[in-house]
Amino acid sequence: METTQMNQSQEQYFQGKIDEEIRIEPRDWMPEKYRQTLVRQISQHAHSEIVGMLPEGNWITRAPSLRRKATLIAKVQDEAGHGLYLYSAAETLGTSRAEMIDQLHSGKAKYSSIFNYPTLSWADIGAIGWLVDGAAIMNQVPLTRTSYGPYARAMVRVCKEESFHQRQGFEILLTLSRGTEAQRAMCQDAINRWWWPSVMMFGPSDDASPHTAQSMKWKIKRFTNDELRQKFVDVCAEQVKMLGMSLPDDNLKWNEEKGHYDFGTIDWQEFWNVVSGNGPCNRERLAARIKAHEEGAWVRDAAMAYAEKQRMKTERSVA
């Protein structure tokens, strides 16, 4: 049988499984494009978790109390864990960890642009937990039902842990919002700076994301970027009231007819600018990652050499 014909029937069988909600597992046949899309998406997601530790790690030593310090450490440690769950899911698709790390460091692989913004005050840690983790959760919950088994299972674990992240963030803002005038101002300022980048976290609008249709057909994605973004805006527009703060958008208005909030236009030029490497912290973030990786090289080598030596020793004593 011709290869193309063979691939066609394979592909039909594959799509049939997807349509029936049967999960795809690592050793099942899958279209090369499906594999590539997943490797790109999962590794990008993993990189985001890892780079995402940098802006928050920045405040661990300066957290205002021991309680805040302990929770922030726990949160940042969770993010490292999320990165590892995801890297290991991507590795089941036949890519290697070293290859993914290389692609991050060379700039070939992207990570979420949100982490290219600076954390200027303690309130930023609150705003990140509420908005950034909030947007991430919005994105991640549907991914627990994504069609690729290992990715879906990793996301289940991630989602279980994320809700603490968002709650601790909101609690930080709530505390500030009930504080002094200066603390309230700090809270509002952080919300002002993090709001739009968070709204952009859902990616380009549907008419500008050509791969969405295919990803939806393969059930890698369950909702479009704009659908998720709308959900996020609707939820936050209500939650911000509890803080007695406002979102920096004059066009934010409840639309009775649609049953959703209307909101202002996104500055896509800023979005693409940051994606292409020119955000406030792109260079700093990558430099920090590369430095950590390079300075850790001797530790990795030493551990391997030690393990190798131990193995030889046991082999010799057995022989």
Next chain:
Amino acid sequence: MKYYIKNQLYGDFGDREGVKSSGTGMGGGFEDLTRDWPLWEVFIRSKQGLDHKHVGSLHAADAQMAIENARDVYTRRQEGVSIWVVESKYIHASNPDDAESLYDPANDKVYRHPTFYDLPDELKHM
């Protein structure tokens, strides 16, 4: 009809350990043997009385480090009371393409299930 997968994915190594996979598709390497620590599969017993269950994988230089890393990565919230790790290259797996020949014969043996036997409703405790 049979189709064969060329990529070496986890659980696909069998007795070929130590052989670096030839690059197919996405660079194809299941493990970049020269640069990554070996890959380990992690199994966790969530509480006494239950089986160990596969939870994912991680890289580590040796078994002890794999267990320590597994504790940090997979049990930060008391998810387990016992951890098993095994180097991924030692996992032997069935081929999904063989699923039919492996599991189909069980299909026509419905008499292996208790519901196959038609008994009066009055019969208790059975």
